[in-house]
Amino acid sequence: MRRTAAVWAGKATGALSRLSGLGGGTTLPGDVARAIDPTILRKLTGDLTEGSILITGTNGKTTTARLLTSIFEGMGKRVVSNRAGANLIFGATAAALRSAGPDGKLRADWGVFEIDEASLPRAVEEIQPRIAIVLNLFRDQLDRYGELEKIAKTIEAALESIPEGAQAVLNADDPRVGEIGLGLGRTPLWFGIEDPVVAMRKLPHAADARTCPKCGASLRFSAVYLGHDGIYECPNGDFARPSPGVAATDIALQGFDSVGMNIGETRVELPVGGLYNAYNAVAAFAAGTVLGVDGQYMAERMHGFTAAFGRQEKMDFRGRRLVLVLSKNPAGFNETLRTAVDMAGATHFILGLNDRKADGTDVSWIWDVDFEQLAGRAQVVVPAGKRAHDLAVRLKYAGVEARPPQTEPGRALDDLISVTPEGATAHILCTYTAMLDIRAELVRRGWAKPYWET
Amino acid sequence: MTKKKNRFTVGWLYPDLMNIYGDRGNILTLLKRAEWRGLDARAIDLGRGAAHGMEDVDVFFFGGGQDREQALVYDDLIEIKQEPLEAAVANGSVVLAVCGGYQLLGHYYQTAEGERFPGIGLIDVRTEAGKKRFIGDVVVDTTLEDLKPTTLVGFENHSGRTFLGAGARALGRVRVGSGNNGGDGTEGCVQGGVVGTYLHGSLLPKNPHLADYLIRRALSRRGMAELAPLDDSIELAAHAKILERAQPRAGER
Numbered sequence A: 001m002r003r004t005a006a007v008w009a010g011k012a013t014g015a016l017s018r019l020s021g022l023g024g025g026t027t028l029p030g031d032v033a034r035a036i037d038p039t040i041l042r043k044l045t046g047d048l049t050e051g052s053i054l055i056t057g058t059n060g061k062t063t064t065a066r067l068l069t070s071i072f073e074g075m076g077k078r079v080v081s082n083r084a085g086a087n088l089i090f091g092a093t094a095a096a097l098r099s100a101g102p103d104g105k106l107r108a109d110w111g112v113f114e115i116d117e118a119s120l121p122r123a124v125e126e127i128q129p130r131i132a133i134v135l136n137l138f139r140d141q142l143d144r145y146g147e148l149e150k151i152a153k154t155i156e157a158a159l160e161s162i163p164e165g166a167q168a169v170l171n172a173d174d175p176r177v178g179e180i181g182l183g184l185g186r187t188p189l190w191f192g193i194e195d196p197v198v199a200m201r202k203l204p205h206a207a208d209a210r211t212c213p214k215c216g217a218s219l220r221f222s223a224v225y226l227g228h229d230g231i232y233e234c235p236n237g238d239f240a241r242p243s244p245g246v247a248a249t250d251i252a253l254q255g256f257d258s259v260g261m262n263i264g265e266t267r268v269e270l271p272v273g274g275l276y277n278a279y280n281a282v283a284a285f286a287a288g289t290v291l292g293v294d295g296q297y298m299a300e301r302m303h304g305f306t307a308a309f310g311r312q313e314k315m316d317f318r319g320r321r322l323v324l325v326l327s328k329n330p331a332g333f334n335e336t337l338r339t340a341v342d343m344a345g346a347t348h349f350i351l352g353l354n355d356r357k358a359d360g361t362d363v364s365w366i367w368d369v370d371f372e373q374l375a376g377r378a379q380v381v382v383p384a385g386k387r388a389h390d391l392a393v394r395l396k397y398a399g400v401e402a403r404p405p406q407t408e409p410g411r412a413l414d415d416l417i418s419v420t421p422e423g424a425t426a427h428i429l430c431t432y433t434a435m436l437d438i439r440a441e442l443v444r445r446g447w448a449k450p451y452w453e454t
Numbered sequence B: 001m002t003k004k005k006n007r008f009t010v011g012w013l014y015p016d017l018m019n020i021y022g023d024r025g026n027i028l029t030l031l032k033r034a035e036w037r038g039l040d041a042r043a044i045d046l047g048r049g050a051a052h053g054m055e056d057v058d059v060f061f062f063g064g065g066q067d068r069e070q071a072l073v074y075d076d077l078i079e080i081k082q083e084p085l086e087a088a089v090a091n092g093s094v095v096l097a098v099c100g101g102y103q104l105l106g107h108y109y110q111t112a113e114g115e116r117f118p119g120i121g122l123i124d125v126r127t128e129a130g131k132k133r134f135i136g137d138v139v140v141d142t143t144l145e146d147l148k149p150t151t152l153v154g155f156e157n158h159s160g161r162t163f164l165g166a167g168a169r170a171l172g173r174v175r176v177g178s179g180n181n182g183g184d185g186t187e188g189c190v191q192g193g194v195v196g197t198y199l200h201g202s203l204l205p206k207n208p209h210l211a212d213y214l215i216r217r218a219l220s221r222r223g224m225a226e227l228a229p230l231d232d233s234i235e236l237a238a239h240a241k242i243l244e245r246a247q248p249r250a251g252e253r
């Protein structure tokens, strides 16, 4: 009875918060239901006919979860998934509640949950996943998470406790993830990128985690793909990147339009761009491989993929084209900038920086982003968000001439429109809540759908 | 000789390991502001094993690191860097140390269990482990001579409590935030040409007056005391925004 009461209370909360315009009702129902029955998530996910996949890591959780969801849904499976970045245990609980019936039972086959790094141990314990994916570990939100080292330890402990027969699917190219996986009692399935053509020659400034866990020497990279992810080894020979069992090769980057790659015998074309999405695709593909899903079928599903809100979302407004790209930490921002400038030929920008809890209250990381990439190439840059003034200073020292900072999203959009010719494309690169603010303004003006409808 | 005289050198201690809080912003600010004065500015990386050229450095920067990285630089700091750093400072070079770097320049860091890790003792401060982490915006009223504005703004994120000895004076008094130890109202330290602080965010970009203070002081040892004024409206607007938004945090001080 407690379980049914929890489900009903949670559902009512979700409906109310949507009606009252508080937002998408993405986590509050989870709080309410868990207060009534703390074991509600364990019970609900126990009803899943196939099981669950947990996805963690600094960047790419949402896209990877959506790729897997699309793969399962194409097979006629019913999938429970915590969308809209609600990746704490309450968000996962709220997602399970939404799919629960009036009898309090979950009627679904698969659970695909993106889980915040710090919440992974609890999620593993309650959800008992069949697969746990770790995408990457970049420096992110030190104010909230503390040090990367502690997060790595947390993830390692969580992976040690996944159920018997469950599979860890890990990014071989990330030295921190490699360190975790090589220390596990069970053999992980490694995924990675094998393509020297798309590699950078040297580590970007944002890179961290560059030392050998055994001897402390600085790691030697023969290829750098993204942040500190690449092909690495210790010069003293006691630590090296594991050889990936599932690898992406022959990568073709087409701005924000697409990224293509070979994974084994299969050609995969993803209709969203950037090398970081190649990682998301190969991670999802690796998980599918564990489950015996046909590669060609996965490639077809990925070809028809649509991105989540604010992640390379494209829309038209007043005769201009807008591309919204979530850019939330040095590794992510560097890569979206590189894709925008080098591959999409972007010239008009809003850059948005907020310092709410979900963005990180410490904005010092913007000094590790290579905004220098914009110098001499961007024609219009509007610094926006609560911390627009910090961005304006950063841009000045990057040699980028910027418009005046705009802390109100509406004013930032108006300023952008005033200097972007009709027919042109503008790129909006924002941290998480800065993107929510811009998007809310677009919704208010009738340009975009509210995110819980996408 | 004129070429060398026109040169401005920043020495970045352990750029790959001690660069956790956007410390690169401090380097960029020093370099650009020197460049904008027509100086030939460059940064040299002083990673593990490197000591070459330390005698030519005008401003050293020593940033914060995570525990693992801090442990990795420790031996190198004592064995390779301590001597040339002391010699350069005695010669008038300037040092800015933030967070972990600040702690390592002091006498010691004492863990919660009472174990002491000696620093290099360049400044008369000591640090003890604390339970609660101080995280948030900081506004300081600085006592540093001729600084305009008289405030410094930044962001702190530390659990260490640093206490000043008689040889060091505070960089300023905390208006918002916790500062050195959350108890005596001081933030940072100044001892000769060495400035230590918990402020990042990054520190110098939003405090261009402090950046210029460091540059001017370093150049004065070479008889170049004047710095042409720059247009700092963008930097000072960001500075003012922090003054405006920074509110005392609940339960502090």
Ligand SMILES: [Zn+2]
Pocket (backbone or CB within 6 Å): A212, A213, A214, A215, A216, A217, A234, A235, A236, A237, A238, A239
């Ligand atoms: Zn090694």
